[in-house]
Amino acid sequence: MVAVGEIAPGFTLTSDGGKQVSLSDYRGQKVVVYFYPQAGTSGCIKQACAIRDVYADIDAQGAVVIGVSPDPLPALVKFRAKYDLPFILLSDPDHAVAEAYGAWGEKTSNGKTTVGLIRSHFAVDEGGLLVESELKVSPLTTADLALRLIGTQI
Secondary structure (H helix, E strand, C coil): CCCCCCECCCCEEEECCCCEEEHHHHCCCCEEEEECCCCCCHHHHHHHHHHHHHHHHHHHCCCEEEEEECCCHHHHHHHHHHHCCCCEEEECCCCHHHHHHCCEEEEEECCEEEEEECCEEEEECCCCEEEEEEECCCCCHHHHHHHHHCCCCC
């Protein structure tokens, strides 16, 4: 896993709009990269909608939010449309990007241990440095991270 103060792992993934999106496309901007397990599940809906609800403030400061999941593109398209999400959703089907960030691994839910995507978020500064990272986040804390990154509090 990458440590705070290091360059954030670069990536290029396909967006829900069918375009190739790279982290380097946003050099010069603050970026929140968040990983969520599965579009349309209750925690992922809460997380995405919390970000959506503060996105105008994030966008007004020139920052970007990128959501990443192992979901196939059709699921991302449906998720974005159903919840009117104004930010980018990327498909990481082989979870290589999640692994690079440390957001793929063992997790426990309801007493059962599995391997999969760990709900996480990462803040990247204008120069590409990782300035904050958190694994196993609550669905509602990613919106708070985004607001902290742009210097705004709820």
